[in-house]
Amino acid sequence: MFSPISQLASLVIGTVESVSPGEIHVLLELDAPQSTALNTSVPVAFPRVGSYVLLPNESGGTVGYIAWVGIERSPYPKRSGFKDFGLVDLPFPLRKMKVVPAGTLKVRRGGQTAASEFELSRGVAAYPCVGDQVLLPTDGQLRAIVAGCESDRRLHIGLAPMSGGAEVRVDPDKLFGRHLAVLGNTGSGKSCSVAGLIRWSLDAARAQNLIGEPNARFIVLDPNGEYSKAFADLSSENVYVFRPGDSQNPLTLPAWMWNSHEWAAVTHAQPGTQRPMLLQALRSLRAGAVRRESVVVTSVRQLRLYRAKLNSYLADGTGTSFSGFPGKQNAGANIVNLSTVMRRLLEHGLNPRQRQAIQGIIDAADALNLRRASSSRDRDGNPYYTDFNIFDFEPIISLLDAALEQMPAVAPETTTSEDAPIEFDVSQIADFVDDLSSEGTANANTANFVAYLTLRIRSLLADPRLSAVINPDRQLSLADWLSAHFGEDSHANGRVAILDLSLVPSDTVHTVIAVFARVVFEALQRYRKQHREGKTLPTVLVLEEAHTFVRRGSDEDGNVVSPARLCREAFEKIAREGRKFGLGLVLSSQRPSELSPTVLAQCNTFLLHRIVNDADQNLVARLVPDNVAELLRELPSLPSRQAILLGWASLIPVLVEMRSLPEAQRPRSEDPDFWDVWTGNTPRSADWSQIASDWVGGASQEADRD
Secondary structure (H helix, E strand, C coil), rough: CCCCCCHHHEEEEEEEECCCCCCCCECCCCCCCCCCEECCCCCEECCCCCCCEEHHHHHHHEEEEEEEEEEECCCCCCCCCCCCCCCCCEEEEEEEEEEEEEEEEEECCCCCHHHHEEEEECCCCCCCCCCEECCCCHHHHHHHHCCCCHHHEEEEEEHHHHHEEEEEEHHHHHHHCEEEEECCCCCHHHHHHHHHHHHHHHHHHHCCCCCCCCCCCCCEEEECCCHHHHCCCCCCCCEEEECCCCCCCCCCHHHHHHHHHHHHHHHCCCCHHHHHHEEEEHHHHHHHHCCCCCCCHHHHHHHHHHHHHHHHHCCCCCCCCCCCCCCHHHHHHHHHHHHHHHHHHCCCCCCCCHHHHHHHHHHHHHHHHHHHHHEEECCCCCCEEECCCCCHHHHHHHHHHHHHHHCCCCCCCCCCCCCCCCCCCHHHHHHHHHHHHCCCCCCCCHHHHHHHHHHHHHHHCHHHHHHHHHCCCCCHHHHEEEEECCCCCCCCCCEEEEECCCCCCCCHECCCCCHHHHHHHHHHHHHHHHHCCCCCCEEEEEECCCEEEEEEECHHHHCCCCCHHHHHHHHHHHHHHHHHEEEEEEEECHHHHHEEEEHHHHEEEECCCCCCCCCHEEEEEEEHHCCCCCCCHHHHHHHHCCEEECCCCCEEEEEEECCCCHHHCCCCCCCHHHHHHHHCCCCCCCCCCHHHHHHEEEEEHHHHHC
16 A cells, blocks of 8 residues: 655654554654754654654554653663663663554645645554564655645645644634634634634635625624724624624514513512413413514503502402502502504504593593602612502493403404514513402412512613613514524625623623523524525634633522523533534633633633643543543643644644734733833723713603703
8 A cells, every 4th residue: 555655765754562452552763853843844853742753554644743852871871783782871862752642644646736745544443563663754745734635625724833834724614613612712713713713714715605795694693892992894794793782783682582481580580379370471462473463452451450450459458569669669660551552553543532531541541640759769769658458449440341342353363383483562571460369369479479480570771771671662573683693694794793892781691691692692503494405504703712602500499480591501501412504602711721611612612822720621531532632732832823724624633833813903901011000101080970871871761851
C-alpha cells in the first residue's frame, strides 16, 4: 500500500519506545531538531507541546499531538553505528516525548493543492509498533491535518500557531448542527469568538451564494446588551436589534404567547387550587379569541363575568373578599376594570337600548370608585380604597341584569387548549380567575387564597419595566412576530436578530428567555411539519451568559415550577431535539461547572478559551475524550484569542488563534478603564436623577400622563 510518508526518510525525528491506546512514548534521535526544524521545506518550530507528528503504518500515517517533552537519563548513550554494551558509561541524557494519537492521515488522489493531496480521518486505524519511525509532517500535511476534509473547508475561523500558521477551517453544518459550547473566563476572547463566528459565517455564505444575500438566520439572546455594537456596520435590513420600548424594533413577547406552564411559573401558581383556575381562565380567554366572537357575544360574556364576580361578594358572609387587605384593593380594581371593559364595548356596534344599558353600568361603577377611592396612591399610581360593603354592589348587579336582558340569547362558550398561542386581552386574566374562584361556591377561603394569585398577575402586568414587553400597546399577530424575528421568506430581511435583554427586570428575564426559546423551537417544529418534503429551516440560537439561565438543577426543585427551572427545561429540550428541526444552539459561558449537565452533554463541539478554575477544568475534562486530557492542561495558560477547538467540527483537537476583529466589530465587553477615569483622561459624568427616574419607572409614567 502506498504511504504518504514512504519517501520522507529525511523527516525522521525518533522511534517508538512504547505504545498504549492513550499515549505513545517516543525516543528522539540525537540529530533531531532542537528548536526549529529546517527539513520540512519551511522552518517549523520543534518540539512544541500541542504540535503534531506522524507515525507511518500500513493505513497511512497516525497523527499524534505532542503532550510532553523532556529529558530522561539513560544507562547508556544512544550511539550511531556499533554499540558495545560491555562498556560502562555514566548516565546519558536523552530527549523523549509523549504523543497522543488523534487521527489518521491518508493520501487522497486527484488533489489540486498541497493540502488537498491528503485527507484526515477521525480515529486511529492502526497503532504503531515499538521501533517504528516518527516523522515531522510537511507543510502540506500540516495544513491537511488542521483543515480536515476538503468538504469541511468552508469557514475560516483562525490560524494554528502550532502548525506553521496554517488556516483552521470548519464546516458550519458540523459546527452549528450539533450544538457548540464556547467556554472561557472573562477577558479570554469568548464574546469576540461568538461574534466572529456569526460574522465570518455570513461572509463565507455571501462569497459562495449564487442567488444574492445569504439565507441565514442567527438569533442572539444578549442579557448584557453587548452585541448590538458588534454588527452596527452591517445594513439595518440585515441586522435587527430588539430593545424594550424601542420605537422601531421593540422587544415584545406578548403574554398571550405564553403557555400554561410558563404562566404558572411566573405567577407561582400553586398546584392545589390556583393552577387549575389559572388554566381554566386561559382556556376560556383563548376560546373567545378563536371564535372571532361578535360584539354581542363579547358583551354577554363580559356582563356574565362581572355579574358572577359581584354576586360572589354578596355570598361572602365574612366580607374579607371586599374589605380589609387585599380584599378592598382587589374589589376596587374589579370596579375600575368593569368600567374600562364596558367603555370598550361602547366602541362597537350596539343598538341604542344596549348602549344605554352599558352606559348605566359605567356611570354606577365610576361613582362607586369615586366614593371609595382615597387620595393616596401607591408607587404604580393606583389609589388605596376604603372598605366596601354589600350595598355598594347591589345596584351595579341590577344594572348588569338589565343589560343582559337587552342582549339576545347566546350559546354556551366553547373552550380550546390553554397552550395555544391565540391572542386575547391579557388584562382580563386576573378578572377571569377571580370569577372562577367565586362561581358556584360561597367558600370565602378559596376566594381569598386565589386573590393572592390575581394580585401577582395584576402586579406583573402593572410593572412599567415589563408591561411594554409582555402587554404591548400595538397589536402584533403571531405571524408578524415570527416574521420579525426569523426574517421573511428566503432572505428578504434580517439575518441576525439580537434581543437586548439588559433592561428587562432580572426577576422576569428567565421567563422571557424561556418563552422566547420555546417559541423559536416550536416554530421550527411546525415549519418542518408544513414543508412539503419535511425539510428544516436552519437557524442558530445563541445564548450569552448561559450559566445564569441554564443552571444545573438540584433535588430541592421538587414540583416547584420556578422561572429558573422553566428556562433550564426549555434549553434542555432544545439541546436534545433541536438538531432534528434545524435549530443549532451556541452556548457561551464563563462557568461551565454551573451549566446543566444535560445541555453540555448534547454539545458536540467545544471552543475552549482560557479556563483557570479547577472545577471548570475538571468538568471540561470529563466531557471530552480521555486522550485529550493532556492537551487541556494548556487551558489555564492560553492567551486571549487562542482557544482549543475539539469535537464534531474538528477531526482532531486543534489550538486555534481566532481571527482578529476590528475594535468597532467587537462586543461591548472590554475591561473597565479605571485609571483613565481616575486621572481625568476620559471624563465620566453621572446624572443620578435621570438614572433614578428610569429605575423606578418615573419616566414612563410621566410620558403616560403627557
